[in-house]
Amino acid sequence: MKISFRALAAASIAAISMFAGSAMAADKLVIGTDSTYPPFEYVDASGQFLGFDMDIGRALCAQMKVECTFVSNDWDGIIPALQAKKFDMILSSMSITPERSKLVDFTNKYYNTPPAIAVPKDSPAKTIEDLKGKTIGAQSSTTHANYAEKHLSGTELKLYPTADEYKLDISNGRIDAVIDDIVVLSQWVKSDAGACCKILTPLKSDPEINGIGAGIAVRKGDTALKDKLNAAIAAIRADGTYKKIQDKYFDFDVYGE
Numbered sequence: 158m159k160i161s162f163r164a165l166a167a168a169s170i171a172a173i174s175m176f177a178g179s180a181m182a183a184d185k186l187v188i189g190t191d192s193t194y195p196p197f198e199y200v201d202a203s204g205q206f207l208g209f210d211m212d213i214g215r216a217l218c219a220q221m222k223v224e225c226t227f228v229s230n231d232w233d234g235i236i237p238a239l240q241a242k243k244f245d246m247i248l249s250s251m252s253i254t255p256e257r258s259k260l261v262d263f264t265n266k267y268y269n270t271p272p273a274i275a276v277p278k279d280s281p282a283k284t285i286e287d288l289k290g291k292t293i294g295a296q297s298s299t300t301h302a303n304y305a306e307k308h309l310s311g312t313e314l315k316l317y318p319t320a321d322e323y324k325l326d327i328s329n330g331r332i333d334a335v336i337d338d339i340v341v342l343s344q345w346v347k348s349d350a351g352a353c354c355k356i357l358t359p360l361k362s363d364p365e366i367n368g369i370g371a372g373i374a375v376r377k378g379d380t381a382l383k384d385k386l387n388a389a390i391a392a393i394r395a396d397g398t399y400k401k402i403q404d405k406y407f408d409f410d411v412y413g414e
Contacts, residue, residue: 185224186382188214189244191232193319196344196406197250200229209411212402213267213393214248217373220389220398233298233318236260239376246375246382250338252300252368262377264386266370267399269413272301273339274357275346277327282334282357288312291333294323300367301336307366309336328353336360340407370413 190210192200198208206227218225230238232249239247239261253263274293276282282291289311295302297316305314315332317323324345326332335342339359345351375382393399394412403411 184222185226186218186246187244188225188227189230189235189239189247190214190227190249191235192227192229193232193321194250194341196340198248209268209402209406210248210250212405213399216393216398216402217386217389220392221385231318232296236374239374242376245379246373246386248373250371251374253370253372254300254368255365257368257374260377261374262379262383263372263374264383265390266372266413267390268411269370270338270340270411271359271362272304272336272367273342273359274334274336275327275342275351275354276334276357277330277353278355280333280355280357285309285358285360288334288357294326294332294335295337296320296323299337301338303366304360304363305336308360308363324350340411 190198190206192198192206194208196208197210198206201207206229211227214225214227228244230243235247235249235251236257238244247261250268251257251263253266257263274285274288276288282288288309290313292313292315293305293309294315294317295305297318302314302316305312312334315323315326317326320337320341323332323335323337327335328350334357335354339356342351342356346354346356373386375386390399393402399412
């Protein structure tokens with residue numbers, strides 16, 4: 158799951174001047190997402206928003222009987238854009254963390270998966286201890302980057318604006334390992350694009366950093382929308398819609414404990 162920020166408060170203030178007005182009327186909602194994070198969110202060649210998160214979003218909107226549209230936004234500026242009313246909510250694998258909860262309100266979780274590390278297939282590393290002195294790539298402004306800073310002492314952390322960029326660097330031998338959500342890395346190493354690499358190990362989540370699962374972020378005080386979303390999450394879990402979407406992408410329970 159993509160996750161925690163630094164210098165976010167300053168960025169929030171700066172971004173508020175960039176956008177004006179509310180996103181849409183109450184029966185029409187705009188969903189913000191960083192569409193560079195397959196299999197959770199991505200855009201195909203025709204510009205269609207696809208992925209687990211996008212299908213969950215469509216199911217929630219259908220449950221709430223509202224019309225929804227998706228807007229792509231860079232991850233680093235996605236909370237400031239929400240605060241500035243560019244869109245009504247963030248549905249983008251955003252982990253519920255104490256730091257973010259100071260800036261936005263979160264729904265209940267809609268999935269929860271741990272982080273992991275991937276390395277080249279010919280890497281001599283057998284454990285995370287073997288990565289000391291090595292360079293690890295991560296997407297910037299994420300809990301995975303923060304996890305590496307806290308728990309992977311002795312390594313050099315290299316940050317990238319998107320996951321695609323760290324994947325390119327490890328594929329070309331410019332870094333020694335990468336850290337991200339286990340689902341993202343597992344599906345990537347099974348693809349042609351990720352044939353370079355393998356999962357070294359899953360990691361034990363740190364709740365203070367990784368949070369308690371991915372939630373949908375709304376603006377502070379938007380209790381009405383948060384409550385509607387929570388009710389819709391419970392409803393699609395109860396009627397089988399959630400499982401149908403999950404089974405389209407995963408062969409395990411992505412909802413977690």
